[in-house]
Amino acid sequence: MAVATEPLRGKALLSKLKETSALSKSEKAKACGYVTKTKDKERANLSEFIEAILEAQGLAVEPEQSGGRGRTPTYRVSVHTNGQIVIGKAYTEMMGLKPGDEFEIKLGYKHIKLVHVQSDEDSTNGES
Template sequence: MAVKSKEPLTGKELLAKVKDNDSLTKRELAKECGYYTVGKEGQTRVNLAEFYDALLVAKGIQLEPQKSADGRGREASYTLTVHKNGQIVIGGAYTQEMGLKTGDEFKIKLGYKHIHLVKLDAEGNEDQS
């Protein structure tokens, strides 16, 4: 069983430690900041992925979308597939995120290898909002 030696640094403490120790290698720096485990036989394993993730969080960079609060359902992937009948279905997650409602109308503009949907207002004009 691997044992963590000390609690890894996070946030401002992590950023300060990295700044103060810029002469160390990546592995040494990660270990110095507490991102390592010690195995049964005393071997040290540096957790670079955890270290880099903590650095990104400390700098306010989020690479993965937030999970839904209730933990149910699938996350929107922003990729679609053309069905056998030639149709493309845009799922409810996307329309909900855009605040679309039943009956909203769109104009389809075809481009070279892309489709652009333009929302129409109540009078059938392109929505300027």
């Protein structure tokens, strides 16, 4: 069994998987080049191998984050001990809100609805 020098990716990886369908997972990983060599043995890099397979099939294992900082939005908030509810920057950026934007709070049965209040400038610009 020939071991690839560089780990295979994309279509080459998928075709090699078809060729080696009778082998074990570790043997497939080694045949596709996902190997770490230590002093006296070779070990299959299974996690890298599985990630490469998923990527070749069009699935992103770790989607890119915008800006690379902060947490990803969970669409959940909690009431702080002082009674405030904070809506984070990620949500305000998604909605295109700016500092000073105003909202009307509408209380419903088990929900709170925030209705964006348009300023006089915004409403007159749209009506001509």
